[in-house]
Amino acid sequence: MNWVYIEDLKDHVGEDVEIRGWLYNSRFSGKIIFLILRDGTGFAQCIVSLGDVGEDIFEKAKKLTIESSLILRGKVREERRAIGGYEILTKDIEVIQITEDYPIGPKEHGIEFLMQNRHLWLRSRKQWAIQRIRNELVKSIRDFFYERKFILFDSPILTPSACEGTTTLFDIDYFGEKAYLSQSGQLYNEIGAAAFGKVYCFGPTFRAEKSKTRRHLMEFWMVEPEVAFLDLEGNMKLIEDFVSYIVQRVLDKKKEELKILERDTTKLEKVKPPFPKITYTEALEILKRKNKEIPWGEDFGGDEETAISEEFEKPVMVYKYPKKCKAFYMKEDPENSELSLSVDLLAPEGYGEIVGGGQREDSYEKLLNRMKELNIPTESYDWYLELRKYGTFPHSGFGLGIERTLAWICGIHHVRETIPLPRLLEKIYP
Numbered sequence: 001m002n003w004v005y006i007e008d009l010k011d012h013v014g015e016d017v018e019i020r021g022w023l024y025n026s027r028f029s030g031k032i033i034f035l036i037l038r039d040g041t042g043f044a045q046c047i048v049s050l051g052d053v054g055e056d057i058f059e060k061a062k063k064l065t066i067e068s069s070l071i072l073r074g075k076v077r078e079e080r081r082a083i084g085g086y087e088i089l090t091k092d093i094e095v096i097q098i099t100e101d102y103p104i105g106p107k108e109h110g111i112e113f114l115m116q117n118r119h120l121w122l123r124s125r126k127q128w129a130i131q132r133i134r135n136e137l138v139k140s141i142r143d144f145f146y147e148r149k150f151i152l153f154d155s156p157i158l159t160p161s162a163c164e165g166t167t168t169l170f171d172i173d174y175f176g177e178k179a180y181l182s183q184s185g186q187l188y189n190e191i192g193a194a195a196f197g198k199v200y201c202f203g204p205t206f207r208a209e210k211s212k213t214r215r216h217l218m219e220f221w222m223v224e225p226e227v228a229f230l231d232l233e234g235n236m237k238l239i240e241d242f243v244s245y246i247v248q249r250v251l252d253k254k255k256e257e258l259k260i261l262e263r264d265t266t267k268l269e270k271v272k273p274p275f276p277k278i279t280y281t282e283a284l285e286i287l288k289r290k291n292k293e294i295p296w297g298e299d300f301g302g303d304e305e306t307a308i309s310e311e312f313e314k315p316v317m318v319y320k321y322p323k324k325c326k327a328f329y330m331k332e333d334p335e336n337s338e339l340s341l342s343v344d345l346l347a348p349e350g351y352g353e354i355v356g357g358g359q360r361e362d363s364y365e366k367l368l369n370r371m372k373e374l375n376i377p378t379e380s381y382d383w384y385l386e387l388r389k390y391g392t393f394p395h396s397g398f399g400l401g402i403e404r405t406l407a408w409i410c411g412i413h414h415v416r417e418t419i420p421l422p423r424l425l426e427k428i429y430p
Contacts, residue, residue, distance in 0.1 A: 001016045001018045001019055001073050002015070002016070002017055002018065003017075003018045003019075003020060004017045004019070005039055005040075005041040005042070006019060006021070006037070006038070006039050006041050006043065006084070007040075007041035007042045007043045009042075009044060009076050009086040009088075010083065010085070010086060012076045013077060013078055013086070014075070014076065014077070015075065015076055016073065016074065016075050016091070017073070017074070017075075017076055018047075018071060018072070018073045018087070018089040019039060019044065019046070019071070019072045019073075019074075019088065020036055020039060020070075021038050021039030021040070021069070021070070021072075021073050022037065022038055022039070022067050022068065022069050022070070022123070023035060023036070023037060023038045023064045023065065023066060023068045024036040024037060024038045024043060024066070024067075024072065024123075024125070025065060025066065025106070026061075026064060026162065028062070030072065031049065031050040031139050032047060032048065032049050032050070033047075033048040033058070033061045034046075034047060034048075034081065035047075035048060035064065035072070035090070037070075037072060037129075038048075038123070042083075042084055043083045043110070043125065044082075044083060044084060044086065044087065044088060045079070045082040045083055045087040045088070046072055046087065046088040046090050047073060047087060047088070047089050047090060048061040048090045048093070049089075049090075049429065051091070052089065052091070053090055053091065053092070053195060054092075056078060057090070057091075057092060057093050060093045060095055061090070061093055062099065063095075063098060064093075064095070065098055065099050065100065066099065066102045066103065066105065067099045067102045067120075067123070068095065068096075068097060068098050068099045068325065069095075069096040069097045069099075070093055070094060070095050070096055071093070071094040071096065071375060072088065072090060072092070072093050072094075073090070073091050073092040073093075074088040074089050074090040074091045074092070075088065075089045075091070076088055077089060080273050084256070100275050102120075103117055103120065104117060104120050104121060104124070109230065111381065115422075115424075115427065116429070118414070118420075118421060118430060119220055119421075119430045120424070125260055125398050126260060126261060127417065129174075129256075129257035129258075129260040129261075129304075129410075130257075130261070130406070130410055130412065130417055130418060131260050131420060132254065132408050133250055133254045133257050133258070133261075133406065133410055134255045134402070134418065134419075135247060135408065136249065136253050136254050137249075137250055137402065137405065137406055137409065138202075138248050138402070139142050140245065140246045140249035140250065140253075141202070141223050141246055141400075141402075143249075144204070144242055144245050144246065145200045145225065148198070149198065150198045150199060150200050150225060151192065151196040151197075151198065151200075152197045152199070152200060152201070152202070153185075153188070153189060153191075153192030153196065153199035153200065153201050154201060154203070155182065155185030155188035155189060155201040155203065155224075156182065156185075156188065156413075157181060157182045157203065157204065158172075158174065158179050158180070158181070159179065159180050159181075159183075160177075160179055160181070160380050161180070161263065161380035161381060162178070162180065162183065163422070165303060167208075168183065168205050168208045168220075169181070169183065169206045170207055170208045175429040177272075177353065181206035182203075182204075182205055182206060183205055183206065184205055184222065184224065184399060185201035185203065185205070185222075185224050186224050186226065186397060186399060187384055188201070189201055189224055189225075189330070189397060190226055190360065190384070190387055190395065190397075191306065191383075191387065192226060192230065193226040193227060193228045193395050193397070194387055194393070197227070197228045197229075198225070198226075198227050198228070199218035199225065199226055199227075200223060200224060200225040201219070201223070201224050202222075202223045202224075203221065204219055204220070204221055204222075205219070205220060205222045206218065207220075209425075210423070210425055211425065212425050213301060213302060214413060214414040214415060214416075215351075215404060215407075215415055216415070216424075216425075217354055217403060217415055217416070217419065217422055217423060217424065218423040218424065218425065219419075219423040220401055220402065220403045220415075220419065221401070221402040221403065221419070222399045222401050222402065223399070223400050224399040224400075224402065225238070225242075225397050225398065225399060225404065226395060226396070226397035227395060227396060227397060228393050228394075228395050229393055229394055229395065230359075230394070230395060230396040231341075231359055231396060232319065232331075232341040232342075232359045232396060234395065234396065235343065235357060235359065235396035235398060236277065236317055236319065236343055237360065238398075239317070239343070239345055239355055239357065240273045240274065240275050240317075240396055241273065242400070242401075243271065243275075243315060243345065243354075243355065243405075244271055244272050244273055246405075247268055247409060248271070248272070249347065250409055251265055251268055251269065258410070261410050261411060261412075262411075263409075263410060263411040264411070266406060267313065267348065267349065268409065269316050270313055270314055271314055271315065272314075275314050275315050275316065275317055275345070276312045276314060276316045276317070277316070277317040277319065278308075278316060278317070278318055278319075278322050279318070279319060280318055280319070280320055280321045280322065280339075281296075281320075282305065283300070283308050283318050284296065286307065286308050286311055287304055287307055287308065290307050292304055292307050296322065297324055297325060298325060299321070299325040299326075300318075300353075301345075302352050305346050305352040305353055306350040306352060308346055309346040309347065309348050309349070309350065309351075309352070310348075310350070312345075312348060313348060314344060314348065315345050315347050315348060315354070316345070316348075317343055317344070317345055317346075318343065318344050318345075318346060319341075319342065319343040319344075319358075320333060320336075320339045320340065320341065320342065320343075320345070321339070321340055321342045322338055322339060322340070323337075323338060323340040324338075325341060325364075326340045326342045326358070327358050328343050328370050328371055328374050328376055329361055329367065329384075330358050330359070330360065330361065331358070331359040331360055331361045331362065332366065337419035341358050341359035341396075342356075342357070342358035342359075343355075343356075343357055343398070344356050344357075347404070347405070347408040348408075349408065351404060351407060351408035352404065353404070354396060354401060354404045354405045355398050355399065355400045355402060356399055357396065357397055357398025357399060358398070359395070359396040360395050360396065360397070361388075362375060362388060362392045362393060363388065363392070364385060364388035364389050364392065367385060367388055368385060371384050402418070402419075403415040403418040403419050404418075406418040
């Protein structure tokens with residue numbers, strides 16, 4: 001018999017096959033046992049009939065416990081009511097291990113218990129579906145940039161200076177010098193943009209934010225493109241095309257996984273250009289109408305982002321934030337020196353900011369003056385300033401957080417389920 005994966009059963013209807021995996025669940029009905037097997041690629045119903053397999057094999061099947069590992073052999077047939085539309089008529093079972101006292105059972109468990117057992121919880125059907133969607137999301141991101149001839153530009157994880165501010169840095173000893181875990185690859189991406197025109201980096205980033213909200217992780221993954229000679233308007237178009245592409249790709253390729261999560265995909269189907277676009281000042285007017293007014297110049301928190309996004313069916317772009325609430329490298333709006341050429345993309349349904357970006361300051365003098373104004377030591381940024389001294393050019397880019405984006409696409413309340421092994425405040429196990 002050929003060893004096949006469950007995801008390929010459709011190609012082996014009428015054939016005898018071998019499945020290697022684990023028991024996900026089972027139920028008995030007289031002289032028939034229904035086994036649900038998983039092998040990492042999917043879930044399959046396997047029928048064990050006493051009349052077909054005999055007493056020995058039937059007894060083996062009865063003794064199987066949740067997460068017991070086994071090899072099952074049988075014939076594939078179509079069955080519309082079964083998981084995935086196919087099932088296996090069992091002929092033989094080879095037991096590898098009978099699991100005892102598996103801690104996660106069919107009953108309801110609290111989130112603290114599940115997070116403590118994350119290494120086992122990932123085997124459950126919903127967690128399996130989330131990570132499969134994550135895999136497709138990552139692939140779609142890479143495909144988008146490769147199709148548009150971007151160059152992958154790997155930025156370092158160990159850095160000598162901050163990108164987003166010094167209050168959220170994880171610092172480490174680097175042979176007697178202080179170094180930090182990267183908050184973003186964006187500054188280094190600007191080196192790549194000057195060398196290759198269109199680049200992106202994709203990797204883990206770290207924020208030492210003492211926050212326990214459903215939107216925050218200490219370690220998360222971010223994709224960051226940077227494009228030479230692209231202005232804010234062009235950057236916003238790139239964001240719009242990019243987010244539409246990855247959402248529609250997941251909808252197309254991961255229908256079954258989204259069904260497992262019971263995700264209402266009708267809202268995601270609307271994620272196509274054009275996106276609504278409002279200025280920061282217009283966003284303040286929305287908040288004022290909703291009695292969530294904040295002082296001009298302050299950045300939006302989660303509550304404000306939710307209130308703004310509730311007004312729109314699609315992701316909404318908020319642009320031209322006040323300069324004082326954005327990073328030092330954002331380009332000043334030539335029409336209003338108090339504003340920056342920045343943009344955030346807020347996902348609907350209360351998921352908040354999933355993209356942040358803008359046009360970078362390309363003037364050496366203005367960037368240097370801005371850093372002095374904010375008391376940022378320039379020594380660690382000499383190389384960054386030199387990009388403006390030797391062939392400066394207008395350029396723009398953005399960063400998209402994988403976990404928040406995935407939470408939105410999957411309809412998950414908390415980002416902790418979007419990454420295999422989340423790092424949260426006061427949680428680094430397993």
